[in-house]
Amino acid sequence: MILPKASRLTPEQLAEVTVIVTEFGCQIQPIVGAVRTIYAIVGDERDELMINRIEGLSYIDRIDRIQSPFKLMDRRSDLANGSLTVGGVTLGRELFIIAGQCTIDPKNPNYFYETAQAVKEAGAHMLRGGVWKPRTNPYTFQGDVKSLDILMEGSRRTGLPVDTEVMEEAHIQLALDAGVTSLQVGARNALNYSLLRAIGRAIADRRDVVVLLKRSMHMGTLNEFISAAEYIAAFGNPNVILCPRGTAPGLDGYRNHPDESITPLLKEKTWAAVVVDPSHSVGKAIYVPAAALAAVAYGADGLCLEAHVSPSHGIGDDPKQALTPDVLASTIKRAKQLWVLRM
Ligand code: PEP
Numbered sequence: 001m002i003l004p005k006a007s008r009l010t011p012e013q014l015a016e017v018t019v020i021v022t023e024f025g026c027q028i029q030p031i032v033g034a035v036r037t038i039y040a041i042v043g044d045e046r047d048e049l050m051i052n053r054i055e056g057l058s059y060i061d062r063i064d065r066i067q068s069p070f071k072l073m074d075r076r077s078d079l080a081n082g083s084l085t086v087g088g089v090t091l092g093r094e095l096f097i098i099a100g101q102c103t104i105d106p107k108n109p110n111y112f113y114e115t116a117q118a119v120k121e122a123g124a125h126m127l128r129g130g131v132w133k134p135r136t137n138p139y140t141f142q143g144d145v146k147s148l149d150i151l152m153e154g155s156r157r158t159g160l161p162v163d164t165e166v167m168e169e170a171h172i173q174l175a176l177d178a179g180v181t182s183l184q185v186g187a188r189n190a191l192n193y194s195l196l197r198a199i200g201r202a203i204a205d206r207r208d209v210v211v212l213l214k215r216s217m218h219m220g221t222l223n224e225f226i227s228a229a230e231y232i233a234a235f236g237n238p239n240v241i242l243c244p245r246g247t248a249p250g251l252d253g254y255r256n257h258p259d260e261s262i263t264p265l266l267k268e269k270t271w272a273a274v275v276v277d278p279s280h281s282v283g284k285a286i287y288v289p290a291a292a293l294a295a296v297a298y299g300a301d302g303l304c305l306e307a308h309v310s311p312s313h314g315i316g317d318d319p320k321q322a323l324t325p326d327v328l329a330s331t332i333k334r335a336k337q338l339w340v341l342r343m
């Protein structure tokens with residue numbers, strides 16, 4: 001990672017550095033931050049001669065050589081000094097709340113609009129709504145692109161930015177063109193490296209877009225989880241939020257094995273924000289408030305909560321997992337109080 005003395009390299013300086021790394025079979029990937037730009041060396045950056053030649057340039061401050069499988073997402077990376085603001089919240093400074101339906105029902109858009117309003121009134125900062133759905137049963141509702149319009153209408157009515165899951169490359173541009181702020185990568189695709197790369201490529205220059213990266217379904221290592229984020233960040237946009245959502249096999253009675261407790265461990269390894277999803281973790285609305293508070297107690301920067309104005313009329317996970325508006329509001333209120341106590 002090359003750190004210039006000034007906030008960024010001039011085009012001439014970048015060209016000079018590029019010529020040097022190219023000689024050693026490497027490439028330069030600028031990572032544009034709000035305040036400064038840093039330059040990742042893509043390839044084998046261990047060659048002493050290459051390092052010395054770059055460090056010898058008058059406009060270079062230093063090269064950070066982090067020996068880590070995820071050198072951009074690593075806690076020790078210069079990116080740790082940056083900040084991420086979404087929906088008016090700078091992560092880490094205020095508890096960030098995403099809430100909304102698991103699945104948008106294209107036949108009943110009014111439920112979504114009412115849910116969106118309830119989500120806003122409950123104090124959430126981002127509205128979620130599933131357009132395309134990964135379903136275990138191939139004969140159940142798989143989502144509908146028409147729901148993208150409903151999602152964006154919910155956003156317009158509330159002024160909230162939106163999060164939705166993209167499952168295939170074709171979904172990425174559709175979501176971006178519609179104005180989606182947060183591309184969710186679900187647990188089933190969390191290790192789909194070609195999808196992660198495609199997202200990284202598509203949002204490289206879109207610093208207004210973030211990725212909510214779920215932890216994969218299996219009980220994978222923390223390094224595997226953070227490395228998945230690195231696949232996206234390596235294209236230039238490091239706005240990746242890590243989302244533990246429980247792992248399989250489930251804990252008897254819960255849908256998954258709750259894993260909010262990995263939050264402090266993730267934070268030792270990466271600077272990335274952690275937004276926990278207790279809804280998929282425990283899988284039943286009655287258990288969600290306690291799991292949400294546990295996540296905040298463990299140091300989460302935010303929560304992703306499924307909610308519906310009338311869960312029994314919902315589809316997808318909503319009948320079993322969605323919080324009603326009153327429970328959503330009280331959960332958010334108590335989570336914010338706990339956040340303040342934690343400070
Ligand atoms: C969801 O957010 O509705 C979802 C399908 O989540 P996960 O990928 O965590 O199962």
Ligand code: MN
Nearest residue numbers: 102306316317
């Ligand atoms: Mn769901």
